[in-house]
Amino acid sequence: MRLPELLQAAVYEGLGRMFLLRPEGCPASDELDAVTSIWVDVLSNMPVSWDEARDLHRIRGAFYAMEHSIDRWPTPFVFKRFLPPVRNLVSLPPPRSYGEPPPEWREMVERLRLKLEGKQISSTHATN
Numbered sequence: 001m002r003l004p005e006l007l008q009a010a011v012y013e014g015l016g017r018m019f020l021l022r023p024e025g026c027p028a029s030d031e032l033d034a035v036t037s038i039w040v041d042v043l044s045n046m047p048v049s050w051d052e053a054r055d056l057h058r059i060r061g062a063f064y065a066m067e068h069s070i071d072r073w074p075t076p077f078v079f080k081r082f083l084p085p086v087r088n089l090v091s092l093p094p095p096r097s098y099g100e101p102p103p104e105w106r107e108m109v110e111r112l113r114l115k116l117e118g119k120q121i122s123s124t125h126a127t128n
Helices: 006-020 031-043 052-067 076-082 102-125
Strands: none
Touching: 006 031, 006 052, 006 076, 052 076
16 A cells, blocks of 8 residues: 555655764765655555554654664664554444433432532522
8 A cells, every 4th residue: 555645754754854863874865865765665565554644653753763762774674663553442332322211310310409409509698
C-alpha cells in the first residue's frame, strides 16, 4: 500500500531533521531528495496497512527517538526498530438495555427528590 501523503510528509520532515543533525554516513545535500524518495518507496512496500490517523504519531515518534539514540544515518530497517507498535484499541460492546426500571425504583427516586427539595427550601430560609 502506498504511503499516504501526510505520512510521506512526516518521513520527509524526519529525514530533514536527521540531515540537519549530520550523523555519520549522512547523504550529501544533493542526494537527500533521492534518499527520501527511496525511503518512501521502501516504507510503502512494507507489509503494513498505513493509516494516517494511527501512524502519523508513530512515524514522528520513531524519528524523534532516533534523533537522540543514533550517531549514524539510519536505514529503513533501523527506523522500523524504532517505530512504536500499533496500539490495538479494544472497543467496548454497546450498552445493554435494561428496559424500564421497576415501579419501586421510581417511587424511591421521587421520595429522594422530595427530600432533597425540602432540604434546599429549608437551607434557603436559614440564610435569610
